[in-house]
Amino acid sequence: MDIKINYAFLPHTDGEAALGFYRDALGFEVRKDVGYQDMRWITVGPVGQPETSIVLHPPAVDPGINEEERATILQLIAKGAYTALTLSSDDLEGLFARLEAAGADVVQEPMDQDYGVRDCAFRDPAGNLIRINQA
Numbered sequence: 797m798d799i800k801i802n803y804a805f806l807p808h809t810d811g812e813a814a815l816g817f818y819r820d821a822l823g824f825e826v827r828k829d830v831g832y833q834d835m836r837w838i839t840v841g842p843v844g845q846p847e848t849s850i851v852l853h854p855p856a857v858d859p860g861i862n863e864e865e866r867a868t869i870l871q872l873i874a875k876g877a878y879t880a881l882t883l884s885s886d887d888l889e890g891l892f893a894r895l896e897a898a899g900a901d902v903v904q905e906p907m908d909q910d911y912g913v914r915d916c917a918f919r920d921p922a923g924n925l926i927r928i929n930q931a
Contacts, residue, residue: 800847803839806881806924807855807873811836813921814852821898822883822891824850850881855922873923876903880925882915888930892916906930 808814811829818824818840827849828839835857841849855873856866872878885891892906895918903917903925914930 802847803849803851804881805851805853806879806920807869807922808836808838808852808920809855809870809873809922811838811852814838817898817900817920818850818852821895821900876919876923876925878924880927882927882929884929884931886931888914888916888928891928 815826815838818838819826823843824840825843826838826840827846828837830837835854837854838852839849840852855878856869861869869878888906896902901919901921903919904915906914906916908914915927917925917927920926
């Protein structure tokens with residue numbers, strides 16, 4: 797049995813800022829950009845890996861979520877405590893330098909962790925934590 801991750805979902809609060817980070821700084825390709833009313837879903841993914849995508853979606857739009865819950869979710873996203881994603885690169889230092897030069901919000905510079913990986917961390921424009929491991 798072969799199981800693969802096809803889509804991961806991360807909230808975005810500004811579609812253009814999200815594109816600036818995922819497309820322009822990370823170098824991901826845009827696979828879909830779909831709008832409905834004042835909402836926008838943007839699917840991005842690494843070049844050469846069409847089977848793996850990230851769907852950047854409007855946060856807290858489920859009709860079952862009330863205004864208080866929506867406000868809490870938006871606060872957690874902005875704080876960087878709502879969700880996270882871990883990527884890997886064969887050139888951690890180079891990718892870190894590229895993201896830093898693009899103005900990405902640095903959380904942690906590249907370092908060796910006690911648990912055996914070398915990684916760094918950023919927040920995307922919405923506040924989602926993006927960790928990057930050395931492959």
